[in-house]
Amino acid sequence: MSGTLAIFKRELRSYFATPVAYVFIVIFLMLSGAFTFYLGGFYERGQADLQPFFNFHPWLYLFLVPAVSMRMWAEERKSGTIELLLTLPVTLWQAVLGKFLAAWAFIAIALVLTFPIWLTVNYLGDPDNGVILASYLGSLLMAGAFLAIGSCISAATRNQVIAFILTVVTCFLLLLAGFPMVLDFFRAFAPQGLVDAIAGLSFLTHFASIGKGVVDLRDIIYFVLMIAVWLYATAVVIDMKKAA
Amino acid sequence: MIETRNLTKRYGSFTAVDGISFRVEPGQVLGFLGPNGAGKSTTMKMIAGFLAPTSGSASVAGFDVESQPMEARRVLGYLPEGAPSYGEMSVREFLGFVADVRGLDGTRREQRFDDVVGRLHLERVLEQPIDTLSKGFRRRVGLAASIIHDPEVLILDEPTDGLDPNQKQEVRALINSMARDKTIVISTHLLEEVHAVCTRAIIIAAGRVLADATPGELEARSRYHQAVSLTAGNLQEAKEALARVADIASIEVDPQDNRITAFPKPGRSIFVPVNDALKAGNVDVRELALEAGRLDEVFRTITQSAVGTEART
Numbered sequence: 001m002s003g004t005l006a007i008f009k010r011e012l013r014s015y016f017a018t019p020v021a022y023v024f025i026v027i028f029l030m031l032s033g034a035f036t037f038y039l040g041g042f043y044e045r046g047q048a049d050l051q052p053f054f055n056f057h058p059w060l061y062l063f064l065v066p067a068v069s070m071r072m073w074a075e076e077r078k079s080g081t082i083e084l085l086l087t088l089p090v091t092l093w094q095a096v097l098g099k100f101l102a103a104w105a106f107i108a109i110a111l112v113l114t115f116p117i118w119l120t121v122n123y124l125g126d127p128d129n130g131v132i133l134a135s136y137l138g139s140l141l142m143a144g145a146f147l148a149i150g151s152c153i154s155a156a157t158r159n160q161v162i163a164f165i166l167t168v169v170t171c172f173l174l175l176l177a178g179f180p181m182v183l184d185f186f187r188a189f190a191p192q193g194l195v196d197a198i199a200g201l202s203f204l205t206h207f208a209s210i211g212k213g214v215v216d217l218r219d220i221i222y223f224v225l226m227i228a229v230w231l232y233a234t235a236v237v238i239d240m241k242k243a244a
Numbered sequence: 245m246i247e248t249r250n251l252t253k254r255y256g257s258f259t260a261v262d263g264i265s266f267r268v269e270p271g272q273v274l275g276f277l278g279p280n281g282a283g284k285s286t287t288m289k290m291i292a293g294f295l296a297p298t299s300g301s302a303s304v305a306g307f308d309v310e311s312q313p314m315e316a317r318r319v320l321g322y323l324p325e326g327a328p329s330y331g332e333m334s335v336r337e338f339l340g341f342v343a344d345v346r347g348l349d350g351t352r353r354e355q356r357f358d359d360v361v362g363r364l365h366l367e368r369v370l371e372q373p374i375d376t377l378s379k380g381f382r383r384r385v386g387l388a389a390s391i392i393h394d395p396e397v398l399i400l401d402e403p404t405d406g407l408d409p410n411q412k413q414e415v416r417a418l419i420n421s422m423a424r425d426k427t428i429v430i431s432t433h434l435l436e437e438v439h440a441v442c443t444r445a446i447i448i449a450a451g452r453v454l455a456d457a458t459p460g461e462l463e464a465r466s467r468y469h470q471a472v473s474l475t476a477g478n479l480q481e482a483k484e485a486l487a488r489v490a491d492i493a494s495i496e497v498d499p500q501d502n503r504i505t506a507f508p509k510p511g512r513s514i515f516v517p518v519n520d521a522l523k524a525g526n527v528d529v530r531e532l533a534l535e536a537g538r539l540d541e542v543f544r545t546i547t548q549s550a551v552g553t554e555a556r557t
Contacts, residue, residue, distance in 0.1 A: 006344035010330070010337075017332045017373075080328035084389070087292045087324070088345045089317040243255070243295060 003090035007098030008105070015106050020071075024064060028110045031060055036117065048125025053117055054135045054211050058175055058204060061146050066167035068106065069150025070160045072099055073238065077158040086242070096235050100151055100227075107143045111136065131213035138210030141223035142203055146171050148230035155237040171203075178202025245269055245427055246291060246397055250300035253286050253451075260286045262451035263300065268444075270396070273423045275442035275459075276431035279547050283451040284431040285325050288401050291429075292322040304397050305427075318346070321395035325402055327386025331375035335366055335385055338374060342389045360388040363418060380411045387415065391422070398422065400430045404437060416440045435539040438462075449547040463537030465545075471535040472518045473505040477528030485525030489517045505535070 015021040032053065036042045040052025076082040085095055121127050150167040157163050176182050177198050186195050199205050206219040246268045253261040261283040268274045276284045289295040291302045293309045293316060302309045307316035329338055339360065343353050361367055364384040369377055374385055387403060403419070404412040419428060419441045430441065438445050438459050445462055447455040455462060463469060476482035479502050486495055486504070491512035496505045508514040515534045522529050 002347055003345050006341060009344070010333075010341045013337070014330065014332055079331070080324060080326055081330055083289070083292075083294050083324040084322075084328050087294050087317060087320075087322045088342065089314050089347075090345055091314070 003088070004094040004098040004101070007085075007090065007095055008102045011099050011102030012105055015068075015102070020068070021106065024068060024106075025110045025113060028060065028064055029113060032056065032114060033117070035060070048121055048127040050117065050121055050127065050132050050135060051211070053114075054139060057139045058142065058207060061143055062168060062171055062175065065107065065143055065146040066150050066164045066171065068103055069147050069167060070154055070163040072103060072151050073155040073234070074158050074160045074163045077155075077241070078160075082238075082242075086238075092235050092238060096151070096231055096238070100147060100231055100234075103147050103151070104140075104144050107147065108140055111140060111143070128213060131211075134213050134215050135211045137215070138207050138219070141210070141220065141227075142207050145203065145223050145226040145230070148227040148234070149174075152230045152234040152237055155234045155241065174201065175203050178204035178208075245305055246274075246303070246399075246429060248287070248291065248300065248302040251287060251290055251297050251302055252299045253283075253290060253295065254298045259451055261290070261297075264448065264451070264453055265300075266446060266453065266456060268427050268429060270425060270427050271423065272444055273419065273428045273430065273442050275438045275445040276429060276448065277433065277435070277438065277445055277543060278431075278448040279433070282449045282547075284448060285401055286451075287448070288322075288399050288429070288431060289324075292320065292324075292399055293317055294324075318393075319396045321390040321393065321398045323386050323390040323400045323403055326405075327383045327403075329374050329382065329385055329389065332373060334371050334373055335377075336370045338385065339388055339392060343392055346393045348393060356392050356394060359394075360392050363391075363421075364388045365414075379406050380408065383407060383411075384415075387418070396426060398426055398428045400428070402431055402433075404432065404434065412437075435543060438539060447543060447546050454546045455542075459539065460536075462542050463539055466537035466539070466542045467507060468505070468535045468541060469537035470513060470515075471505055471507045472515050472532065473503055473535055474518075474522070474532045475501070475503050475530045476522075477530065479504070481525060482522065482527045482529070485521045485527050486518065488525075489514060489521050491517060 035056040036053040040055060042052050045052065073082070076085065086092065118132060121132075122129070149170055150163070153167045153170065154160075154163040157166075179202075183195055183199055186198055206222045209216060210219050247266075249265050251261055251264045252259070264283075264287055266274075276287070278284050286295065290297045291304065291309060293313050296310065304316040305319045307319070309316045330341075333341065339357060343357060348356055361370065364387055366381070366384060366388060369381055374382060377385070383403070383406065387400070390400070391398065400419070404415050407415060416437065419430065422428065423441070423443075430437075432438070442459060444456070444458055446453055447462075474482065479497070482504055483495065486492060486506055489506070491509050491514045492506045493509045494507050496507070497503070498505070506514060506518060519532065522532070
């Protein structure tokens with residue numbers, strides 16, 4: 001455990017040692033604000049909730065999370081530090097987990113820094129803070145799933161640009177799977193079971209259902225499983241790539 | 245102690261390391277020699293537990309690197325080729341990180357930290373990001389990280405590569421100072437380094453061990469071993485004098501500086517007879533030396549014949 005913790009601390013600190021952290025946080029806060037107020041019609045809706053704020057999170061994450069995850073393993077491989085890291089007395093799992101948790105904690109920090117919008121909505125009206133809390137949880141879980149995918153793809157290449165693009169595409173496909181447009185297309189010919197399966201794979205479906213304030217165990221399990229599977233894949237990919 | 249048994253690594257049809265077996269005891273400094281691509285780094289990576297062997301096994305201080313990887317890694321210090329480190333961290337943070345992962349704490353942590361910083365003269369750069377350091381300092385930071393837990397077994401992949409002569413000297417002194425109670429393996433392609441630090445040398449090429457001996461024994465394989473070289477005022481006179489020595493097998497003259505080298509017949513010692521003959525012939529000798537043998541020549545002979553057979557098969 002001490003190995004995971006040491007790696008976690010090192011990684012988290014390294015985000016703040018480079019401009020990555022600050023650029024990410026500033027852009028995340030600016031964009032989430034702009035989307036909420038201009039595109040989401042925060043005031044015009046006349047409702048005291050953060051629906052317009054959370055609705056844009058999947059799309060923000062689509063570009064910002066891969067920017068965080070792309071360096072996770074690609075840089076390690078490029079600079080050769082992977083050889084240092086994986087010959088220290090830590091298991092591959094501890095390293096994968098430590099790195100992932102650090103990136104996740106970093107996004108959690110960015111998410112926490114959006115608190116002014118929560119203050120605003122509480123000042124303006126009387127929102128259901130339970131729903132807001134659930135939405136924050138859903139948002140964090142979704143970010144975790146994006147990160148786990150990015151971790152795996154980052155492990156597969158030493159080129160960060162490739163890691164970024166492939167992660168965006170993969171996450172985009174997983175988001176799209178729940179889009180009404182896509183589901184309608186499948187509904188036209190596919191049996192309902194298949195349509196449900198496709199919708200069931202989608203980030204959006206699960207994120208939206210948590211966002212309604214109903215914290216269904218199945219949605220949580222979906223994201224946790226998603227994270228676990230992609231992290232497992234990360235470890236497998238690193239092991240395979242090491243030999244080459 | 246390090247032991248490998250038939251250690252082999254294959255990539256598809258290419259065999260990078262081909263059944264290497266050796267054993268290194270505490271107190272020994274083993275030099276791993278070989279041309280580029282001979283399999284030195286691959287062998288070291290397998291012992292360090294980074295790469296899994298295709299077949300065969302390796303153990304570090306009695307722990308098998310595959311079945312007891314954590315135990316083996318705990319007693320091992322490993323400097324990967326190029327001494328990689330996290331560039332955005334300061335030297336203090338980086339060494340602190342390695343100490344944390346290795347579970348050092350309390351006074352021992354402080355003690356070890358001060359010890360390696362002192363040994364590698366890192367005091368001045370402790371707060372600097374590693375990215376901003378010179379190559380020599382970066383290598384020293386890597387070395388410091390590899391010995392921070394005072395390991396029993398040390399594997400250093402080209403520890404002096406890219407250092408200037410003074411820095412090389414310092415690193416060699418460091419290795420010598422640790423050699424007494426540790427098991428150390430270093431890889432290098434500098435033959436002078438073998439003399440300076442190694443008690444034993446293994447020459448590998450094309451993934452196979454071609455020689456395993458002390459530096460002295462290797463030199464004895466050289467055709468220069470026991471040869472006598474001299475420079476004389478009059479080349480012709482010197483040659484005539486040498487022609488009278490019965491045990492000389494052949495004589496070569498360096499066309500550049502007219503240095504004469506006389507090679508003895510196998511098993512004969514010619515230094516005294518040569519000296520006598522030169523005196524008797526009244527030759528004006530400017531310099532006379534007994535050769536110990538040339539490692540570079542032995543190295544070339546051994547590795548090139550191996551590459552030759554490889555090309556034929």
